Amino acid sequence: MDTQKEKSGWSDEELEASVDAYLKMLELELRGQTFRKSVENQLLREGPLSKRSASSVEYRMQNISAVMEELDLPRISGYVSAKNLGSGVISRIKKILAKKHTNALRKNIKRTAPSFSLRLVDAHQLQVCDAPLGILSPKQTSATVMRISRALSVKKWVEARSLGICEGCGQPAPFLNAKGEPFLEVHHVKHLVDGGTDRISNAVALCPNCHRRCHHSRDKDEFTKTLYTRIEGLSPE
Ligand SMILES: [Zn+2]
Ligand SMILES: [Zn+2]
Numbered sequence: 001m002d003t004q005k006e007k008s009g010w011s012d013e014e015l016e017a018s019v020d021a022y023l024k025m026l027e028l029e030l031r032g033q034t035f036r037k038s039v040e041n042q043l044l045r046e047g048p049l050s051k052r053s054a055s056s057v058e059y060r061m062q063n064i065s066a067v068m069e070e071l072d073l074p075r076i077s078g079y080v081s082a083k084n085l086g087s088g089v090i091s092r093i094k095k096i097l098a099k100k101h102t103n104a105l106r107k108n109i110k111r112t113a114p115s116f117s118l119r120l121v122d123a124h125q126l127q128v129c130d131a132p133l134g135i136l137s138p139k140q141t142s143a144t145v146m147r148i149s150r151a152l153s154v155k156k157w158v159e160a161r162s163l164g165i166c167e168g169c170g171q172p173a174p175f176l177n178a179k180g181e182p183f184l185e186v187h188h189v190k191h192l193v194d195g196g197t198d199r200i201s202n203a204v205a206l207c208p209n210c211h212r213r214c215h216h217s218r219d220k221d222e223f224t225k226t227l228y229t230r231i232e233g234l235s236p237e
Contacts, residue, residue, distance in 0.1 A: 010060070012092065017048035018057070019096045022064045026076050037061075037078055067093045155186045158203045167231050168210025168223070185211045189227055190237040201235045 010018075021040055028035045041057050049057055062082035067090060068075045075081070164173050164182030173182030184205040190196030204227055206214065213223055228234050 010089070012096075014049055014052070015060075015089070015092055016096050017044060018060045019064060019093065022061055022076065022079075026074060029076055063089065064093055064097075066090075067097065154198050154200055154203055157200050158186050158205050159184060161200070161233075162205035166207035166210055167204045168206045168213065168227065171207060174207055183208075187211050187214055189214075189224060189234060196237055201233055202237055204231060204234065 021044055025035055025037070025040055037058075038054075041054055041061075044057055045052060045054065052060075058079075059082060061076070061079045065075045065079040066081035066083040069081045070090075159181075161167075162182075162184055164184070165171070166173065166184060173184045175183050177183045184207060187204050187206050188196045188198065189202050189204060192198065196202050210223075214220055217223060228236055
């Protein structure tokens with residue numbers, strides 16, 4: 001690697017361009033499509049990384065692999081994790097990933113292979129940067145029909161956290177919705193009508209079966225308890 005340039009410090013734009021390129025290659029790899037790392041490297045240096053050497057870009061990709069590994073996310077197989085980097089760069093890469101990775105990766109869920117480890121997103125990392133605060137006491141706007149306004153961002157965030165995998169049974173969403181996104185229902189573990197909050201610490205993304213199970217099954221209380229132990233960031237209310 002080019003030590004001199006490493007020392008000179010990478011801008012946020014450069015790091016973001018690196019993460020974008022990494023996720024693009026990862027997506028191709030997960031789809032089983034071929035790409036050439038040397039070509040991607042050159043494209044970056046003809047564009048946003050024009051100040052960097054080929055080896056410096058290569059090393060940055062290895063850094064991103066190291067962060068992906070730490071977060072238990074899939075990695076590009078050809079980039080050996082290089083962990084020898086400052087904690088400042090690590091946390092900046094994490095922040096950029098938190099912004100991007102859920103959307104980029106959920107597209108790649110292999111529906112025939114539910115054991116694929118995408119489930120293991122580090123919810124805590126997301127919380128640090130992106131988590132919506134949600135609503136502590138959702139408004140009840142009508143006495144007859146208890147219409148409860150929900151913070152859309154909480155729903156979106158929980159869907160992103162799930163990466164298209166049901167947080168109840170660990171199986172991929174049963175089908176895609178009209179927009180081509182995995183169909184999961186966002187459920188409030190302590191129901192809104194019972195005074196539960198509309199926050200990510202009280203919301204899970206479930207397949208329709210698990211959702212019905214939480215509401216109607218004989219073992220709904222036991223099943224609900226297992227959600228608290230399995231999903232990081234949930235807290236009983
Ligand atoms: Zn389920
Ligand atoms: Zn529900």
